[in-house]
Amino acid sequence: MHLKKPFWMHRHLAVCAITLLLAPLSHSESTAPESDSAASADKKLYPAGLIALAGDSLFSSYSLVVDKSKRLLSVYEWKNEDLTKIAEYPADIGKKNGDKKKENDSRTPVGIYFLQREMTQPEIPFGLYGNLAFSTDYPNIFDQRDAKTGSGIWLHAVPDTVPLTRGSRGCVVVRNNIIKLLKNYVKLEQTPILIFDEVKYLDPSGYQSQRNRFLKSFDDWRTAWEQQDVDTYIKYYDTTFRNDQMNYRQWYRHKKKLKSLYSYIKVQLGPPMILQNKDQIVIRTIQRYESNLHKDYGEKTIHARLSPDVGFHIIREDWKPLPDPLASDHSQEKNSSMINMEQKREVSAQEPAQ
Missing domain, CATH: 3.10.450.50 (Nuclear Transport Factor 2; Chain: A,)
Structure with missing residues (x-):
């Protein structure tokens, strides 16, 4: 869709420079992000659900995408009407498989959420949540319509002594140094975090057709x-x-x-x-x-x-x-x-x- 006279004001967020290393898709504790830069353009893939991020500066130029099946959190940037994966990190999820349905079921919800509030010490205990946490809007409109219960689904860290394979009570969990990096991509109430059972990918042609x-x-x-x-x-x-x-x-x-x-x-x-x-x-x-x-x-x-x-x-x-x-x-x-x-x-x- 093209407007003859755009009325919104475009401002680009500064992008943090990140050293990218290729890493296997495993439960590795490596904290180095995986890069797409080495891949040729015809091999570029797009997550099917991340159709577009808005061009207006009110919104976020970044989105977080969680693949529960691979226990990975990826960061995507929207720039020049195109989507690029700029980082990827190991993540922990709920102890039990499946979509969250009710309070205390130890499952990570599947859906479209937005990061709402930033919390650190002394508001949150370091031993449970690391040095930084972001709340989400679970249960959102869809969850409420589907009669899902529970609350307190966060993106947070854990101390380095805690393995990322332990399983959470439903939150998405990363390392302390990683959540500090993720903070650079978060605009409160505007940055989405999409949580999938398994991310499906489209090639450029399929992605553009969907969009x-x-x-x-x-x-x-x-x-x-x-x-x-x-x-x-x-x-x-x-x-x-x-x-x-x-x-x-x-x-x-x-x-x-x-x-x-x-x-x-x-x-x-x-x-x-x-x-x-x-x-x-x-x-x-x-x-x-x-x-x-x-x-x-x-x-x-x-x-x-x-x-x-x-x-x-x-x-x-x-x-x-x-x-x-x-x-x-x-x-x-x-x-x-x-x-x-x-x-x-x-x-x-x-x-x-x-």
Whole structure:
């Protein structure tokens, strides 16, 4: 998808220089990352679920990918609309195999998560978690929908005296020196950690084909929204859709009502982050919205299930406002007042233009 006039601001994160060494795919305690640089371009492989990272500086340029079957954690960088593995490390996982279902089952969950909070001493005991830990958002939207229980799934370290083959209570575990390196790639609440039973890989052609399919579905959804083609637009929503205010039927009626109020709408979306694990899909993007009565700017987060018909079926959609880099303080205050006015008119309880 290409926007004629991009509105987002591109800033590139500095990338740490890392000495890369080839290592066997084993339970080795080696802490040197594995490099792809020696491989020729036609041998480059892409993890199937890491479809795209967003180009906007609000989001992270990096993603962590965990392969439970190989007990490996890899770091991928998104640069110039391409994905490159820049590091790989041994990792420990839950003592028991399989996906986490309930509290205290000693299993590592399979899914799409985001690193939320950084913790170190004295908040966490060194003997259990090493010198650094990052919490995740388990249980996420999908986990809650699937009635999974438990909490406290972290990415953390352990002292060097503890073997990485011991098995955790469900967390992903690396060495102390490695988690210090991983910190360089973490933007809290924005850096994803994808945990797979086994990572499936695509060659460049297969990866680009997958990415193009998702981008087309994403833009078709945006186009139907912008054209106020509500009947086509609603096909991208699952009948189990629910946000904090509305279910599927209420959302459909809400969009019909907005169509009667707005003579036009414009929807601009930045390059999206698109992540997939099994049938779960997470999309994040920067959104600029305008109608004859309202305008806003913010972050859109979509949770969806894979759909063979339209690409994805949205089960939840969230939006939060951000300071508009193109708007003056006065215009943002005016827009805030417009939002409040529309809320009072009960066009929507939270986001009248969405």
